[in-house]
Amino acid sequence: MEYVNPIKNIDEIQLIKEILKKQSSRDFVLFVLGINTGLKINTLLSLKINQLVDESGTIFSFLHVDNQTIYLNDQVKSALTFHLNQNKTTIDDYLFKSPKSELPISRQQAYRVIHDAARKAGIDDQIGTHTLRKTFGYHAYIKGIAISLIQARFHHASPSETFRYIGMDATDQKIDVNL
Known part of the structure; x- marks a missing residue:
């Protein structure tokens, strides 16, 4: 398996979007959804619309999946609204349904989507499906979320494993109380 990196630059994230x-x-x-929840690609691909939206079309504030409760922020809600308004779907459809079947797209197709978009954005870094999760973790940590909470979300054994995973090391840690 090839090592991939998080997308650390906000402008690059916006360009890919x-x-x-x-x-x-x-x-x-x-x-x-990937960069705002930190869910694994297999979990994302297995999502059905009814896990995110009720029958009246209201998007839930929280997603309950894999024994976790995941907050769905305004970025996610906006993207979901855009997607659901663009497509004819039923509540029982997979969110990431393949146009060729009733099944979700494959992990390989998800990789191609993410990798190709990064190339179009001029990003030469190693980018893949884990990039979504790593990007979530990196930016959560940068915005002040405790590494222990990110570690718990990722089911990692130690904070050092999480630091490595999100592309940071001990020298990147900055403690500034700015009193």
């Missing part, structure tokens, strides 16, 4: 939004609402919501 713009590219994917023009390309496919499904691919756009895959990226947005």
